Amino acid sequence: MTHAISRSTPASRIAAVIAVILLVALIAAPWWGSSSTLRLMGEFCIYLALASLWNLLAGYTGLVSVGQQAYVGFGGYILVSATLFLGINPLYGIPIAGIAAAALAVPVAALVFRLQGAYFAIGTWVVAEVFRLTASQITVMGGGSGISLPAPALAALGGKAAREALIYWAALGLGVGCLALVYILLRSRVGLALTAIRDSEVASASLGVRIQRIKYAVYIAVAAATAMIGALIALQKLRVSPDAAFSVNDWTAFVIFIVVIGGIGTIEGPIIGTIVYFLLREFLADYGTIYLLFLGALAIVVMLAAPKGLWGYAAERWGLSLFPTGYRVTWKD
Numbered sequence: 001m002t003h004a005i006s007r008s009t010p011a012s013r014i015a016a017v018i019a020v021i022l023l024v025a026l027i028a029a030p031w032w033g034s035s036s037t038l039r040l041m042g043e044f045c046i047y048l049a050l051a052s053l054w055n056l057l058a059g060y061t062g063l064v065s066v067g068q069q070a071y072v073g074f075g076g077y078i079l080v081s082a083t084l085f086l087g088i089n090p091l092y093g094i095p096i097a098g099i100a101a102a103a104l105a106v107p108v109a110a111l112v113f114r115l116q117g118a119y120f121a122i123g124t125w126v127v128a129e130v131f132r133l134t135a136s137q138i139t140v141m142g143g144g145s146g147i148s149l150p151a152p153a154l155a156a157l158g159g160k161a162a163r164e165a166l167i168y169w170a171a172l173g174l175g176v177g178c179l180a181l182v183y184i185l186l187r188s189r190v191g192l193a194l195t196a197i198r199d200s201e202v203a204s205a206s207l208g209v210r211i212q213r214i215k216y217a218v219y220i221a222v223a224a225a226t227a228m229i230g231a232l233i234a235l236q237k238l239r240v241s242p243d244a245a246f247s248v249n250d251w252t253a254f255v256i257f258i259v260v261i262g263g264i265g266t267i268e269g270p271i272i273g274t275i276v277y278f279l280l281r282e283f284l285a286d287y288g289t290i291y292l293l294f295l296g297a298l299a300i301v302v303m304l305a306a307p308k309g310l311w312g313y314a315a316e317r318w319g320l321s322l323f324p325t326g327y328r329v330t331w332k333d
Contacts, residue, residue: 026041038164041168041172044175045171048271049229051258051262052182053182053222054255056182056218057219057222059198059259061194064121065121065252068222069246069248069251073135075227076245078096079094080141090149093235094235101228105224112124135246144242197211257295258276259309260302263312265312268315
């Protein structure tokens with residue numbers, strides 16, 4: 001009897017083919033989609049990226065942050081500031097926002113990592129509120145009312161059609177890039193440590209996993225990527241303001257809903273959750289508060305019936321895995 005070691009599964013191979021075809025179609029979207037379609041798909045990519053990053057942070061390291069809007073808003077303000085005062089192309093402000101956020105996350109992590117559990121969650125929210133209040137006091141950036149990107153800066157992106165295509169491609173790149181980053185990371189040695197931390201911190205520590213160092217690195221990396229997404233959001237909206245940029249509802253509450261519904265601690269969960277969220281939003285948004293009540297009721301039902309989320313339930317029931325990260329041993333006669 002012989003054995004073979006592999007990571008892929010029949011489902012993952014089929015999913016890979018479908019993903020390539022879908023990616024080609026999405027890249028070509030500016031040639032077949034309308035402006036509203038591009039905006040909707042760009043927003044989908046943004047929420048997919050935010051959900052994937054929050055899932056990496058909370059689902060694998062146990063850092064349940066409710067203050068990720070701090071880095072979304074920070075990234076937006078960095079992009080607008082760099083465009084206004086440095087005169088750079090707005091697209092270049094996206095990586096600049098990521099670098100600046102990584103530098104800022106180092107002292108912030110040193111502060112909030114002193115807290116544990118629910119205190120950590122509250123601490124991250126307090127930090128986000130400090131960011132929002134600070135931004136509202138910066139008069140050169142419009143104070144509480146915010147500020148818009150000037151027309152000359154947008155001219156660097158070309159005409160309206162070219163600008164919409166560039167912004168959409170940037171959103172698609174960040175969405176796919178964050179998903180790929182999480183997948184590649186989880187297939188590495190760091191990913192093995194993250195999986196061990198997710199399953200049991202005590203057991204992983206006894207095996208020599210440097211839990212605190214890994215958590216620091218993941219927090220800083222997630223902060224940088226989140227700020228890049230925030231910069232892109234500011235570019236999409238062509239303006240930035242404290243209440244919108246640091247909105248806990250838009251950039252954290254809905255993201256947590258997506259991850260919980262889809263399945264926390266899985267790569268596929270944020271994808272499923274984002275699809276469900278956008279379907280519900282598009283069909284129920286006209287009903288106002290009923291839409292929000294339905295989202296809350298759905299989250300409660302899923303948490304009671306399927307604590308591991310929709311994908312977690314499907315994976316347990318049918319053994320599905322579209323993004324396998326571990327090794328599989330198959331025996332042959």
